[in-house]
Amino acid sequence: xxxxxxxxxxxxxxxxxxxxxxxxxxxxxxxxxxxxxxxxxxxxxxxxxxxxxxxxxxxxxxxxxxxxxxxxxxxxxxxxxxxxxxxxxxxxxxxxxxxxxxxxxxxxxxxxxxxxxxxxxxxxxxxxxxxxxxxxxxxxxxxxxxxxxxxxxxxxxxxxxxxxxxxxxxxxxxxxxxxxxxxxxxxxxxxxxxxxxxxxxxxxxxxxxxxxxxxxxxxxxxxxxxxxxxxxxxxxxxxxxxxxxxxxxxxxxxxxxxxxxxxxxxxxxxxxxxxxxxxxxxxxxxxxxxxxxxxxxxxxxxxxxxxxxxxxxxxxxxxxxxxxx
DNA sequence: TTGTGTTTTATTGCCTCC
DNA sequence: GGAGGCAATAAAACACAA
Numbered sequence: 153x154x155x156x157x158x159x160x161x162x163x164x165x166x167x168x169x170x171x172x173x174x175x176x177x178x179x180x181x182x183x184x185x186x187x188x189x190x191x192x193x194x195x196x197x198x199x200x201x202x203x204x205x206x207x208x209x210x211x212x213x214x215x216x217x218x219x220x221x222x223x224x225x226x227x228x229x230x231x232x233x234x235x236x237x238x239x240x241x242x243x244x245x246x247x248x249x250x251x252x253x254x255x256x257x258x259x260x261x262x263x264x265x266x267x268x269x270x271x272x273x274x275x276x277x278x279x280x281x282x283x284x285x286x287x288x289x290x291x292x293x294x295x296x297x298x299x300x301x302x303x304x305x306x307x308x309x310x311x312x313x314x315x316x317x318x319x320x321x322x323x324x325x326x327x328x329x330x331x332x333x334x335x336x337x338x339x340x341x342x343x344x345x346x347x348x349x350x351x352x353x354x355x356x357x358x359x360x361x362x363x364x365x366x367x368x369x370x371x372x373x374x375x376x377x378x379x380x381x382x383x384x385x386x387x388x389x390x391x392x393x394x395x396x397x398x399x400x401x402x403x404x405x406x407x408x409x410x411x412x413x414x415x416x417x418x419x420x421x422x423x424x425x426x427x428x429x430x431x432x433x434x435x436x437x438x439x440x441x442x443x444x445x446x447x448x449x450x451x452x453x454x455x456x457x458x459x460x461x462x463x464x465x466x467x468x469x470x471x472x473x474x475x476x477x
Numbered sequence: 478t479t480g481t482g483t484t485t486t487a488t489t490g491c492c493t494c495c
Numbered sequence: 496g497g498a499g500g501c502a503a504t505a506a507a508a509c510a511c512a513a
Contacts, residue, residue, distance in 0.1 A: 251486050251507045274498095293487060296500070301485095303501095 254294070258284045262291070266298050 254262070261284055265276075272280075272295045281288040 253485065253508065271500095290486085292499085294485095297486070300501075 262294055270299055
């Protein structure tokens with residue numbers, strides 16, 4: 153233990169008319185134990201000089217006179233001084249590396265002061281030191297250590313609160329996940345049913361058509377209207393087929409339609425799959441059929457005005473993305 | 478009595494503020 | 496540059512079980 157700071161040089165001289173805690177508690181009621189401290193620990197005692205009083209605080213009366221360790225009270229009376237033998241004190245005080253515990257009363261006093269204000273201004277430090285018969289440096293150290301203890305306790309409290317919050321969130325997450333799984337399974341079952349129904353319908357139509365074709369002899373259309381008639385029937389065929397393909401992600405015609413942007417135009421009344429993309433994670437997007445969640449690179453918005461920073465989204469739909477970096 | 482863990486007091490070194 | 500705060504740490508004091 154070399155070097156280090158030099159002790160604060162004892163309590164400041166002069167008498168005071170108010171205690172340090174009194175400085176802070178001017179408008180507060182004092183507690184009874186502290187009152188006794190204030191009274192008994194007064195530095196106004198004419199019988200002892202402040203410097204002597206502060207020095208005396210560095211020792212235990214009972215230690216000097218053979219006290220038995222635990223349950224010690226170091227400073228039975230702050231003001232008296234008649235029962236102190238200076239030689240014993242000097243002997244004790246000069247022992248190197250000895251630590252002296254503060255008395256219960258001193259600690260109570262300091263605790264009370266700490267409750268009021270956990271920082272220590274120089275004036276209060278000196279005043280407290282005077283009141284308690286300690287070195288100002290000791291008071292400062294006590295406050296420093298007390299702040300450290302308080303901080304540790306606070307951290308423990310914060311940790312407990314965070315842990316409780318974490319547990320609550322975890323439970324919420326679990327229940328939401330279960331609900332999501334349940335809903336996903338429901339969606340799966342329903343979409344399978346839908347596909348089955350559409351296929352049945354399609355098969356029925358095909359068989360009906362083939363029956364008609366096999367029973368009716370082919371009629372030659374009139375030359376003038378031939379082109380028109382075949383065009384209309386062709387369009388009808390394609391139209392009905394496309395409609396059913398909307399529900400069939402495997403249909404190449406469906407994909408063509410999507411790519412040409414002719415069927416799934418947002419805002420169109422036929423735009424039936426307006427998925428809320430914000431609720432889907434990227435992984436989920438990847439697993440979904442393209443008709444529910446067309447990939448960005450598959451959608452051509454070349455006919456729409458775009459800004460330099462809209463990531464390929466139509467400007468009017470994604471103003472959010474349109475800020476400039 | 479002794480070994481061990483905890484608490485309290487004090488030191489050291491670094492940092493910030495005035 | 497000095498004062499004061501803080502984190503890390505040392506070491507004495509204390510508590511307590513074996």
